[in-house]
Amino acid sequence: MLVAHTEQEMQIKAADAKREAIYFCPSCREQVILKRGRRTIAHFAHHAHSLCRPFxxxxxxxxxxxxxxxxxxxGTGEVELEPYLKQIAQRPDLLLRRKHHSLAIEYQCSPISAIKLQDRNLGYQKAGLDVVWILGEQYLAKMKRVRQAEKWLRYSKKLGWYLLFWQTDQQQLVVWHHLTLSAMGELQGYVKTSHNGYFAQLKPVSVKVIKQQIQTQVQAGLHYKTPKWLRLQQFCYEHGSLLQDMPLVCYHFNGAEPLNCEAPVLWCFLMVVLLRSQRLGSLVRQLDFExxxxxxxxxxxxxxxxxCSTQxxxxxxxxxxxxxxLLMQQHGILKRLDQKAWQLVAIP
Known part of the structure; x- marks a missing residue:
């Protein structure tokens, strides 16, 4: 921990503490040890086998x-380090105090389960606090697909789907924003840091490469009778199609929302399979898509x-x-009639 209490109940930062003094944990009131050295950032630590839960x-x-x-x-003047919130028995890494509200900030470097993450969020919610999770830089190399990022993803009108990271070596905040999924299911978007501007995070993959990758996966999955691919093939067969008959338009489904952990091109194809089952010239409504x-x-x-909220x-x-x-319109498959209705003008 970075702060402790003196014998006079005054809060003190480890960087300002004196070795000969006695300090106590703000939560459990146990005496703590000051650790400080040339290669060690100043901090307090409990003795071995401490039962202090928040620390x-x-x-x-x-x-x-x-x-x-x-x-x-x-800004250290607006930030409280490691405040103990007694009503919920939790200790955020930082509490950012604003004029009209406070914000809990958690800096997460180690792995954490989704259940534990939800419990912490619920605790802050009970205390009337919003919480922002900033991930350590070791997470940067892992965030390639939705499965690695799903529990951290947040949405805002300004940033779209986004993730926050902190790089200690550069001492900068890194924001991945307006995140979407490539046709193959990889995260793509933009990066902004506190030191420089914007640049593309992932280079676009050509439709030719996407098609080749999907076809290879389909062939291998069906050959080895992988349950996932057999289920998809059964769905296609029940609706008069085959996975091997995926039309070119599906490979153009790029920039999907991060809602599924599978390649969006497969989701697009199953939607196309159901679209194929309609008669040419028939009316297709928004409700049908849903x-x-x-x-x-x-x-x-x-x-x-x-x-994220349900909404x-x-x-x-x-x-x-x-x-x-819109993709179906651009490829001449659907013709928009109004905001929530289309006409099927070509069979994909």
Whole structure:
């Protein structure tokens, strides 16, 4: 921990503490040890086998360093380090105090389960606090697909789907924003840091390469009778199609919402399979798209977007269906009649 209490109940930072003095944990009131050296950032630690719950997790030097840097980034005058919130028995890394509200900031360097993450969020919610999770730089290399990012993803009108990171070596905040999924299911978007501007995070993959990758996966999955691919093939067969007959338009389904942990091109194809089952010239409504998306949802692992509200997820699905309809329009398959209705003018 970076702060402790003196015998006079005064809070003191480890960087300002004196070795000969006695200090106590702000939570359990146990005496703590001051640790400070040339290669060690100043901090307090409990004695071995301490039962203090809020301060029971050991902290790495990277975590301690990152907390100091983030506090400096937001302005130490507005940030409280490691405040113990007695009513919920939780201790955020930082509490950013604003004029009209306060914000809990958690700097997460180590792995954490989705259940534990939800419990912490619920605790802050009970205390009337919003919480922002900033990930350590070791997470940067892992965030390639939705499965790695799902529990951290947040949405805002300004940033779209986004993730926050802190790099201790550069002492900078890194924002991945307006995140979407490539046709193959990789995260793509933009990066902004506190030191420089914007640049593309991922280079676009050609339709030719996407097609080759999907066809290879289909062939291998069916050859080895992988349950996932057999289920998809059975769905296609029941609706008069085959996985091997995926039309070219599906490979253009790029920039999908991060709602599923599978390649969006497969989701697009199952929607096309249901579209194929309609008669040429028939009316297709927004409600039909919603029913189809619900029908095929059992074939995909949905993302656990636990940092988001139900309404944000509903809105995201609305954007996904609109994107699908727009793709079908651009390829001459659907003709828009009004805001929520189309005519099927070609069979994909």
């Amino acid at each position: 029971s997790e050991s902290e790495t030097q990277a975590h301690l360093t990152g907390k100091w840097q983030i506090a400096t980034y937001f 029913k189809w998306a619900a029908k095929i949802s059992i074939y995909f692992e949905g993302a656990q977007l636990i940092q 944000q997820v509903i809105d995201s699905w609305g954007r996904q269906l609109e994107q699908f309809a």
